[in-house]
Amino acid sequence: MEISVVENSIFILTGFVGFTTIILLLFSIRSNKHVNFFFLLITGIVSFRSLMRGTYGFHLQSIAADFSTAHRSLLLILLPLFYLYFKGLVADQKKIIWKDLLHLIFPIVLSIFFQTNANFHLFKEENIRVFYFLITIIFPIVYLILIWKLVYKNFFNEVNSSNVQHFNLIRNWSIFLLIFSTFQVVRLIISLLIDFSQNTLLSGNPFSIVSSILWIIIFGKILITPEILFGLPKLNQRIKNFQVEKIVLNNFWKSDISAIENQNDFKMRDKMDQKALVIIQEIERIFITKQLFKNPKISISELAVEIGEPVSHLVYLFKYHCTVNFTEFKTVHRINHAKELINEGFLSINTMETLAFEVGFSSYNPFFTAFKKFTNQSPNDYFRSLNKVQNKN
Secondary structure: OOHHHHHHHHHHHHHHHHHHHHHHHHHHHHHHHHHHHHHHHHHHHHHHHHHHHHHHOOOOOOOOOOOOHHHHHHHHHHHHHHHHHHHHHHHOOOOOOOOHHHHHHHHHHHHHHHHHHHHHHHHHHHHHHHHHHHHHHHHHHHHHHHHHHHHHHHHHHOOOOOOOHHHHHHHHHHHHHHHHHHHHHHHHHHHHHHHHOOOOOOOOOOOOOHHHHHHHHHHHHHHHHHHHHHHHHHHHHHHHHHHOOOOOOOOOOOOOOOOOHHHHHHHHHHHHOOHHHHHHHHHHHHHHHOOOHHHHOOHHHHHHHHHHHOHHHHHHHHOEOOOOOOOHHHHHHHHHHHHHHHHHOOOOOHHHHHHHHHHHOOHHHHHHHHHHHHHOOOOOHHHHHHHHHHOOO
């Protein structure tokens, strides 16, 4: 069997496995839209290009031979897409930051420039060749450095996640992709150096068969362990089995629910039974770590955006799985934080009014009322009793 036949077969296989992965990504994209969206674009570009190369090699189509300089330069968009994927992955963001899309502009502009020059011959071919050679080496190196910095900062330092197993799952996946990205950039540079030294078309094709094999491995990894896409039922089930620190406050959350009040809630119950615990843990985690309660105007819809869940899911949880409403839930967190600050000596240099503002109350009076309601003591009484205990010790 000729090597070209093997190569074309691998290219076609990469395309088919990639499009299968796209189907999985489409099913799970809502679980983490910004992360899965960027990887969806990456997978789509790689799969399409691999399928075009393989089918052309087998003479199954005559439209796409090798890509033009303009099209090949557009493929540089894979680097910023990888960077944005990593950025979302390590930050655990729940919404797209639109200004991040500015990273995609340069490859698009570059492609338009090369296409314009091909049509109107604005610059000499040799100058364009050198310019293309330099850009396709410098641009990937810049983004590879950015990706390395992201991964090093977030995964090579002390673990800061309450869910160590989940953290390790994402860390291992990130490091795996980081090594893959590094290999791809090195392969591209070596390929371009070979093309440039031999004065042939700067295609970057040498060793591309190895790149395709690695892509098959990546797509296979996703298909075998879809947990890395966060949000599939498999991941929710795994998170339930993790031994995480119990952070439920004052037994406000409950697993057993009272009678369902309406038909819509009854339909919601089937969906929420599988994920209620996961969402409750995420509400508590993000409420404490980001101290959302300090915002006097924080709403349940804003909390929903933070954790990446529909508002209706949170409304359902506070209605049936929580013994207090959302307003009281915020208040409890504020009072608990106020007690922590008092214990840490906050009032030695600040007033009670300052404490009230610090924990999220708009003024002292509602702080006083809420503190007494949930602790059976006024803030001053709590402070004095704490001082007595400390003096005795």
